[in-house]
Amino acid sequence: MRIDILSLFPNMFAPMQESIVGNAQADGLVDVHVTDFRQFTTDKHNHVDDAPFGGGAGMLLQAQPIFDAMDHIEQEIAGQVPKGRVILLDPAGRKFDQDYAMELAQEEHLTFICGHYEGYDERIRELVTDEASLGDYVLTGGELAAMVMVDATVRFVPGILGNHESASGDSFSNGLLEYPQYTRPADFRGMKVPEVLTSGNHQKIAEWRMKESLRRTLLRRPDLLETAPLTREQQIMLQDLKLEYENPDLAD
Known part of the structure; x- marks a missing residue:
């Protein structure tokens, strides 16, 4: 599986080099790429946001840097993996859960777009197949949500967990919470x-x-x-x- 993440703060994804996701990358089972879409702005000051038409509080992410970043990714993966699903992290999106993670784990390629500021230029939604949310609250950006979704999804990719039954026995995998477990000493x-x-x-x-x-x-x-x-x-x-x-x- 290849996972692309569009973010203004690529350094936030350092934890993805640790634990199960990090091991999965080291073993060649998952390939995570983080793209700073600020690099694709045509603004001489490297701005990626602007005030909304019609007025209002806050700033919106502009369409151009994200569209161009997506074009770059499509060119990079051409002939290697399909475009796959493009997931916009948004509080108004589908609530993420275990079933959603299992669904995403079937894909060869996932792209996450992490928002920031007040919101998105509406035209960015033309790029996406999914809009997803962790719950009914607002984060300062989509980075933490993307990491949570990637971590939960990667666990279901074949070969990631040492025991193939580990993920299937997790809480929520069968609609129930997991039973109590114990280890030594008795x-x-x-x-x-x-x-x-x-x-x-x-x-x-x-x-x-x-x-x-x-x-x-x-x-x-x-x-x-x-x-x-x-x-x-x-x-x-x-x-x-x-x-x-x-x-x-x-x-x-």
Whole structure:
């Protein structure tokens, strides 16, 4: 996968050389390029923004530097990877989540456009296939949002994680929060690992994990249960959990 990022602050992306994303680049599985689109301005003072027509507060990013930066990228990748999806970071965009990350991970090429100032010249939207947001709040620029989206997406690219099941077991991947997990020692300061996890009975362990995933979701994010694709077995477990909390005397 090739990932291009258009930003006025390329130094902000230094963390992308660390951890999983950095390892993925070192292994040749992901190729991240950050382009400073200020380099493409034709303004003699290197301005990339201007006041909005009709008046108003703040400054808008101009179309010309971003269009020219995109033209440069298209020429650079010609014959190597498809143009792919172009994602504009914008508070009005589609809310980013795990499903969106999995969707983007299927692409060979992604381009992120990081805004700044008050907003964009509307014509920039003609370049994009997606408009995305981390949530209902405003950041000073799109750089942090782009890094979050890249990090979440790259985890689903085949070969990135050492264990192919790691990403599929994450919270939200199946519509639920992840079950509790433990490692050695089995008894730490009197806090013991549930016996089922040391029993060696894989069927019982799977059942416990499924139930605890449902329990954690019910207690912390019950809204997820409205859309989670629950199996018949999970639906029965969920009903038992609800009864358990309505009638504590029924608890195991």
